[in-house]
Amino acid sequence: MSTRIRRPDRRECERCGRVERWSDDADAWRVDDGEGDVYCIHEWDINGSFVPFEKGGA
Numbered sequence: 218m219s220t221r222i223r224r225p226d227r228r229e230c231e232r233c234g235r236v237e238r239w240s241d242d243a244d245a246w247r248v249d250d251g252e253g254d255v256y257c258i259h260e261w262d263i264n265g266s267f268v269p270f271e272k273g274g275a
Contacts, residue, residue: 233257
């Protein structure tokens, strides 16, 4: 049995509400909705419900 580590494809700032999505084309995070404070020191929910580990089959 193997374990795969995944990365999130969406994140939201807990302070200003800015939403970003991962862009494979740009290999970077991109603003999703165009809202949020660009001067915010973004507080991403790193301890939330996203689970980075995925169990695989043998």
